Amino acid sequence: MPSAPTKLYADDVSLLVVLLDTNPFFWSTSSLPFSKFLSHVLSFLNSILLLNQINQIVVIATGCNSCDYIYDSSLSTNPGIENGKLPALCSELLKKLEDFVTRDEQLNKQQSQSLPPTTTSSLLSGSLSMALCYIQRVFRSGPLHPHPRILCVQGSSDGPEQYVAIMNSIFSAQRSMVPIDSCYIGSNNSAFLQQASYITGGVYQKPQQLDGLFQYLSTVFATDLHSRTFLQLPKSVGVDFRASCFCHKKTIDMGYICSVCLSIFCKHHKKCSTCGSVFGQAQTDVASASNLKRKTPES
Numbered sequence: 539m540p541s542a543p544t545k546l547y548a549d550d551v552s553l554l555v556v557l558l559d560t561n562p563f564f565w566s567t568s569s570l571p572f573s574k575f576l577s578h579v580l581s582f583l584n585s586i587l588l589l590n591q592i593n594q595i596v597v598i599a600t601g602c603n604s605c606d607y608i609y610d611s612s613l614s615t616n617p618g619i620e621n622g623k624l625p626a627l628c629s630e631l632l633k634k635l636e637d638f639v640t641r642d643e644q645l646n647k648q649q650s651q652s653l654p655p656t657t658t659s660s661l662l663s664g665s666l667s668m669a670l671c672y673i674q675r676v677f678r679s680g681p682l683h684p685h686p687r688i689l690c691v692q693g694s695s696d697g698p699e700q701y702v703a704i705m706n707s708i709f710s711a712q713r714s715m716v717p718i719d720s721c722y723i724g725s726n727n728s729a730f731l732q733q734a735s736y737i738t739g740g741v742y743q744k745p746q747q748l749d750g751l752f753q754y755l756s757t758v759f760a761t762d763l764h765s766r767t768f769l770q771l772p773k774s775v776g777v778d779f780r781a782s783c784f785c786h787k788k789t790i791d792m793g794y795i796c797s798v799c800l801s802i803f804c805k806h807h808k809k810c811s812t813c814g815s816v817f818g819q820a821q822t823d824v825a826s827a828s829n830l831k832r833k834t835p836e837s
């Protein structure tokens with residue numbers, strides 16, 4: 539963390555943690571090539587740093603099997619263009635991103651040798667946890683720190699098997715008052731990101747024209763938290779509140795809820811697999827079929 543005098547940490551100084559989706563399963567089918575996507579994102583990151591000289595950005599890559607920090611502007615040694623080289627943001631970020639994608643691909647190969655490929659979603663729960671850990675470290679560094687927020691730039695579809703981990707991250711972000719913004723560039727809406735932005739007070743947006751991605755990023759997601767109170771940012775048209783069952787990780791409309799630990803199951807069980815509570819004989823007493831809150835998104 540760069541040390542800065544008190545008055546410099548005004549309302550509009552941001553710490554932006556960006557989660558970039560690098561999942562090859564998504565990018566091989568996307569209409570927007572990954573290189574174009576990166577050029578939009580790099581311009582956006584540069585514009586955040588230009589808005590305020592003590593703004594800070596951290597980039598985390600979300601792969602298929604792993605996630606990692608790939609850029610931290612507070613650790614950057616080469617802030618400007620020297621000897622005709624690329625600025626640090628581009629050169630460091632691109633190099634680390636390349637290493638990350640290679641490593642993630644190797645993990646994928648190792649796993650597919652032992653097990654058949656089970657999922658094509660990104661490890662969003664992992665990168666959200668890493669972002670929150672970083673932000674907690676900033677919070678504990680002292681009373682003076684930039685205002686943190688998280689931006690997920692995601693294209694892969696949701697992985698229902700990550701439901702519990704993602705919901706835990708969302709509630710942790712809500713508790714720390716860290717908004718999660720979502721820019722979803724996949725084909726359908728992401729229920730996880732809709733819920734993440736809704737619960738944490740962030741902005742969810744699905745750009746209609748991907749070739750104008752930079753415009754969406756800079757007009758909607760570049761605004762600091764203080765300025766948002768004066769702006770009319772896009773509101774979500776609907777949030778898909780459906781949950782996944784803990785037993786099969788399927789998205790369900792109706793289910794059974796453990797009255798002790800609130801675990802969700804798609805069918806009646808004799809015992810709760812999470813907390814071990816034994817459900818009695820009378821099915822109606824212990825496992826009440828609960829109508830989960832549901833709204834369907836209007837896309």
Ligand SMILES: [Zn+2]
Binds near residue numbers: 783784786787788
């Ligand atoms: Zn189930």
Ligand SMILES: [Zn+2]
Binds near residue numbers: 796799
């Ligand atoms: Zn339970």
